Amino acid sequence: MKKYIWLPLLMMFFSQFAQAYPQFIAHGYPSCTNCHFNPMGNGPLTDYGRSVGADGISSGAFYPKSWNEEKVASLSGFLFRTPVQDHVRAQLNYRGLQMVSALGTSTQKSTWINMQASGQLVLKFLKDDRLTVVGEFGYNPPSSQAKSVGQQNKYVRSREHYVGYRISPEIGVYAGFMDKAYGLRVSEHIAFSRFMPEVTQNDQTHGVMVHGLWNGWEGAVHGFVGSLYQEKEFRQKGGSLQVERQLWNDHRVGGSFMYSKNDYVKLASYALHSRLSFNDGSALLFELGQTEKNSLGNKGDSVGRYGLLQTYSRPIRGLYFIGNIEYQKTDLSSSSSVVRWGPGIQYFPIQKLELRADLYNSRVFNSNASTIDRWMLLLQTHLWL
Amino acid sequence: MKKRFHYSLLILCSFAWCSASAQPKAQNLNQLVIQFNQSYPKELKKIKAAIREGKVLKAEEFGEDYKKLIFDIYIGYNAKIAKTESTEQVTKKDRDDVFFLKSALEKLEYRESEVDRASEELNAHYVYLETKKYGFKKRAFLDFVSWQTEATLSGPSSSTALLANNMGYQLGLGLTYENSFWSFGAELAGLYGYGGVSNISGSSTYQQSSVPAYGGRLSVSGARVVSSTGSLLGIKVAGLFLQQTLTTPSVAGYSINQDRPLSFTATLFTQWRFQNYYFETEFGRYIAKPSTLWALGLGMLI
Numbered sequence A: 001m002k003k004y005i006w007l008p009l010l011m012m013f014f015s016q017f018a019q020a021y022p023q024f025i026a027h028g029y030p031s032c033t034n035c036h037f038n039p040m041g042n043g044p045l046t047d048y049g050r051s052v053g054a055d056g057i058s059s060g061a062f063y064p065k066s067w068n069e070e071k072v073a074s075l076s077g078f079l080f081r082t083p084v085q086d087h088v089r090a091q092l093n094y095r096g097l098q099m100v101s102a103l104g105t106s107t108q109k110s111t112w113i114n115m116q117a118s119g120q121l122v123l124k125f126l127k128d129d130r131l132t133v134v135g136e137f138g139y140n141p142p143s144s145q146a147k148s149v150g151q152q153n154k155y156v157r158s159r160e161h162y163v164g165y166r167i168s169p170e171i172g173v174y175a176g177f178m179d180k181a182y183g184l185r186v187s188e189h190i191a192f193s194r195f196m197p198e199v200t201q202n203d204q205t206h207g208v209m210v211h212g213l214w215n216g217w218e219g220a221v222h223g224f225v226g227s228l229y230q231e232k233e234f235r236q237k238g239g240s241l242q243v244e245r246q247l248w249n250d251h252r253v254g255g256s257f258m259y260s261k262n263d264y265v266k267l268a269s270y271a272l273h274s275r276l277s278f279n280d281g282s283a284l285l286f287e288l289g290q291t292e293k294n295s296l297g298n299k300g301d302s303v304g305r306y307g308l309l310q311t312y313s314r315p316i317r318g319l320y321f322i323g324n325i326e327y328q329k330t331d332l333s334s335s336s337s338v339v340r341w342g343p344g345i346q347y348f349p350i351q352k353l354e355l356r357a358d359l360y361n362s363r364v365f366n367s368n369a370s371t372i373d374r375w376m377l378l379l380q381t382h383l384w385l
Numbered sequence B: 001m002k003k004r005f006h007y008s009l010l011i012l013c014s015f016a017w018c019s020a021s022a023q024p025k026a027q028n029l030n031q032l033v034i035q036f037n038q039s040y041p042k043e044l045k046k047i048k049a050a051i052r053e054g055k056v057l058k059a060e061e062f063g064e065d066y067k068k069l070i071f072d073i074y075i076g077y078n079a080k081i082a083k084t085e086s087t088e089q090v091t092k093k094d095r096d097d098v099f100f101l102k103s104a105l106e107k108l109e110y111r112e113s114e115v116d117r118a119s120e121e122l123n124a125h126y127v128y129l130e131t132k133k134y135g136f137k138k139r140a141f142l143d144f145v146s147w148q149t150e151a152t153l154s155g156p157s158s159s160t161a162l163l164a165n166n167m168g169y170q171l172g173l174g175l176t177y178e179n180s181f182w183s184f185g186a187e188l189a190g191l192y193g194y195g196g197v198s199n200i201s202g203s204s205t206y207q208q209s210s211v212p213a214y215g216g217r218l219s220v221s222g223a224r225v226v227s228s229t230g231s232l233l234g235i236k237v238a239g240l241f242l243q244q245t246l247t248t249p250s251v252a253g254y255s256i257n258q259d260r261p262l263s264f265t266a267t268l269f270t271q272w273r274f275q276n277y278y279f280e281t282e283f284g285r286y287i288a289k290p291s292t293l294w295a296l297g298l299g300m301l302i
Helices: A002-012 A022-027 A049-059 A069-074 B001-018 B024-037 B041-053 B066-083 B092-108 B112-132
Strands: A088-101 A109-125 A131-138 A156-168 A171-178 A204-216 A215-224 A237-247 A249-262 A265-278 A283-295 A302-316 A319-329 A336-347 A353-366 A374-384 B134-155 B159-178 B182-199 B205-225 B230-244 B255-256 B263-273 B277-286 B292-301
Touching: A022 A049, A022 A265, A022 A283, A022 A302, A049 A069, A049 A265, A215 A249, A237 A265, A302 B263, A319 B277, A336 B292, A353 B159, B041 B092, B066 B092, B066 B112, B092 B112, B134 B182, B134 B230, B134 B277, B159 B205, B159 B292, B182 B230, B205 B263, B230 B277, B263 B292
Parallel strands: none
Antiparallel strands: A088 A109, A088 A374, A109 A131, A131 A156, A156 A171, A171 A204, A204 A215, A215 A237, A237 A249, A249 A265, A265 A283, A283 A302, A302 A319, A319 A336, A336 A353, A353 A374, B134 B159, B134 B255, B134 B292, B159 B182, B182 B205, B205 B230, B230 B263, B263 B277, B277 B292
């Protein structure tokens, strides 16, 4: 039984990583709206976001010395071109992952996974791009759990498509298929903070989201009817709320709440979270939450708790040292809990290229017994054009 | 004309000596230049009074050669100070003279943008010298720690590996020697915790709940300061003395062989500072043992 406890965790590694980096608060970007069309992060980058990626995030070490920041930024557009019109933006993405599981054991296994090969298209209109139409389509392998929640096992599909309208700079309405507004949208889909409240790589939903940004506050209210690509009885209908408050210009603290249900299960999740900036690319992200799962028609109720602490240090431009520390207790009545510790390195050698190496150590705590730690190595390549 | 030539020659010599790192000579020379400057007593008196009383000077009443002379001496001083490598090398007189020369040039409204730029560079150098200064800091900390203990259960026919995943706390004191770029430190801490013990191999079954463990830890560290708020990224090497006594089974023929209580660890650590308080993470391995140790802690400067 002990060894099977790891299977769900292993399966979750067969997933794509999102393209959201809430740690960039440490570069002076507390809000996602500057760099992403989706105000909650993730998805295609704005022109400004592409420039930031080129000049502020990636290393300048490999560019010719004669290039200034303006020259570098001028290459940040689609296929290294400067946009010549205002209404259409495109982006191509590829993510590949070398996963070495059961590291250091006789069952060690190495697998290459093409996590994502997709195209994103943005149409934008009106003054200050107040009206946007955003879509993503391409190769996105479904998780091994997809069938169990009524998803069709399609490899070529969309993970988001929506229409957004900013009524004013402070408030916008977004309708379509997108990620739920909840918690910190960290790039690791395997994070307990994304897996337990079901806001991970295949949990997008159809719905309407209202996003607000006002006087140091930012938040979103999201009403959803579930993914229409799922069979009707599996669709999680409900709503969520995510609010953050800016403190001392540099930091954000906030909370999230989400409630949803389908024919089989009711799910309530709530969390406190914060993003602290220590300047120069160094940041601390923190989330502590609980999920209450109520299985309708039987006594399978449970309350689980999760914690996330991510540290980002930037010794030199383009290079980030990551500490990914997670806690999970799937059932508060159980005596077991898991702590997963993942030191990693994220490197942006040039614009549009991210290389990442993460080592994960998982340890089960039980006052009555001990098991051997599990180790996993993930090597990721991410390209966007 | 003769006098002006004399000044120019001296200033050129001063620059040359500055460039050659002949600072004492350059300093003497600059003093000499200022003394020569006192051969303009009337002008100097007017400038000093204007600075002291906050009055506006009529810049056009001062000759171009005189203004240029002050500007050159100011730039010469800046060049000299820019070559210093510690705050001790910049004397109070240097600082006072430079401040006076800058104030004089402001009153004379002479080459203002160049004076501002030179002043900014000088201030940046002062800041740099300050940040390079090493100092000692004492601190106290409390960490939540997890570590592993291994043992072997020897039976009549075979051996079984035992493992305890412990969690507990370490309370300690530390001393760091640091500047704005690097931090070196030493820590001493006491540990207390507990863990469940199980067999992880072999045919024998062994289980013991919440076995207490205690000990001490002495570590040395070196870290790079990676942000302007003083965040650290570094390495820690520690000697760990831990005692955790496992109960020997009452069945005849069985005994428990525990590892030596002294072991060594190498860990990566990050530290995040909030003024006099800090948060720290630490993750690493035992040296020459396949076990892992990690810690999360809070500390304060004392």
